[in-house]
Amino acid sequence: MTTTTDTSSGATPALDGIRVIDLATVIMGPYACQILGDLGADVIKIESPAGDVMRRLHRRTPDGIGALALNLNRNKRSVVLDLKTPAGRQAALDLISTADVLVTNMRPRALRKLGLTYQDLAEANPRLVYCNAQGFRTDSKAADYAAYDEALQAASGMVDLMNRVTGRPYYVPTTLADKVCGLTIVYAVLAALLGRQRTGRGQRVEVPMADTMFAFTLVEHLGGRAFEPPAGPVGFPRSLEPGHEAFSTKDGQACILPYTHGNAADFFAFVGHPEVMERFTPESFRDRLGELYEAIGRYTPLRTTAEWEVFCSEHSIPFAPVMNLDHAGEHDYWSEGHMLDVQRHPHEGPYRVIGNPVRLSDGSGGVRRHCPELGEDTDSVLSEIGYTPEQLAALHADAPGRPG
Structure with missing residues (x-):
């Protein structure tokens, strides 16, 4: 069992009692669920037998946990289910029936094929806040297009801004769309949970990445095009002027x-x-x-x-x-704010924990649970919802082996 570390003030976390199913991969959805977990939610990450690809990126050892996964999967429990098998899909449905929130970045076609659309789930769990976040709106012809961060930077006008400044269609050198949309998922989910207090019902929340990034980009860059007819060009002059640099x-x-x-x-x-x-x-x-x-x-x-x-x-x-990221851990401001503390993972050893930047007077939450090994909580989580040892054995017998 993964050792836990409690760095909170001892007060009850803001989202204590809220169960979130993280049925997402890569950065956007897992980042949103990490934040919800930091705020106290019980986050259960359902992974395929192969595991989220982020587990294998930038590993210290060949069979270790990747650098991104150490933080993206903190304050979560890992359950491995093969959704392509009847037993695995049924276990996922059983878990989702106990949840307050589901976050997924599966494309609409895959959700329909697996029977995991909002319509499929809402009848059994009408209080469920169901958030699907994918590249493009589900009612558009691009609904099932593959969409990674670079594609969304291009689609939303971010690359156009870089081209205007540099003369080259550069991507911003960070996974900007994934992280902006992850934050959007968090506030959208919290709004739906607040609405549920009033109505008693959950709802479907859709966060299309293209639309989110389009709105984000145009906040200041719509410029004179905000008027009809236009009163000037697009663009925020201060940001686009030559020489706007350190x-x-x-x-x-x-x-x-x-x-x-x-x-x-x-x-x-x-x-x-x-x-x-x-x-x-x-x-x-x-x-x-x-x-x-x-x-x-x-x-x-x-x-x-x-x-x-x-x-x-x-x-x-x-x-x-200008901070050199190689030396971020040595900077007084970040160390005094506990934004890059070193903690010890039970399997990976010492690692740097990216701090939660939000300060709540009743406790902002800390690392209650380190990133779990792939599937290490499968039996305990399913036992909590009534699975017997015999059912667990049958589930494992139906699942293929997992790669290291």
């Missing part, structure tokens, strides 16, 4: 961002060139950001990063040194 200092790099006309005046006075501001009136300031960034970049190398930190703090100018 600046070099005497000993490194930092975000030094005079955000207002007053900030800029303070900056150029500090470097001994107040005359630069003669070119920027309060009215023209935001229309000439590229020119402003170029001027700022000429003077930031004159001071050290530490000197810029003091100056920017005193003048309320946005500032942050």
Whole structure:
């Protein structure tokens, strides 16, 4: 049994008593369920006999648990079921009948084939909050298209933004769509649970990744196209201007961002060139950001990063040194906030736990349960819902072997 570590305040977690079935793979769905687990939900991850592919990515040892899985699967229990067998599918249905929430990223065709659509499940469990999150809307012709993060960055306009800035159709170098949509799943599920308190009924929640990322991208970048007829181009000027980047200092790099006309005046006075501001009136300031960034970049190398930190703090100018991710664990801010603590996994040994950034006064939740081995909770979880030793033996006999 996986050793647990309790880092909470001792108060009852916010989602204590809520059971979540994590029937998702890769990052988006598992990330959402990790957050729900951090907040106190009992998360049961149903995996195929092969296991979620994230278990095998960036492993320390050939048969170990992958780096992403260590955090994505914390505060969860792992149940292995082969949904393609009658016994495995029935066990999944039995588990789902006890759940408050189901999160899946299976495509609509697969859900229909397995009999796991909302319509299939709601009659047996009318209080179920059923969240399906896949690439595109289920009522669109793209409903069953394969969709990974890069495809959603392209579809939503994120790649267009990168092309406008760099001249190349780059992807943002993080799984942006997976994580934004994972967060969207969390608030959508919590809203549905709150609605259930009022109505007594669950509901189907759909989080199409393309739509989510489209709305996310256009918050500031719809620009003049928000009006009909258009009053200007798309795009948020500050983000798209040439030179919108961190600046070099005497000993490194930092975000030094005079955000207002007053900030800029303070900056150029500090470097001994107040005359630069003669070119920027309060009215023209935001229309000439590229020119402003170029001027700022000429003077930031004159001071050290530490000197810029003091100056920017005193003048309320946005500032942050550029952090090298190789050294994130050594940074006082992150260590003091317990955002990258080292804990010991019972099988993997010491590993870094990505902290929960949310602070709740009654307890934000911690690592109550380390990432389980594949299927290690199958028998205990099914026993909880009434499976006998004979039924468990029959289930195992019906399941194929699992790879390491």
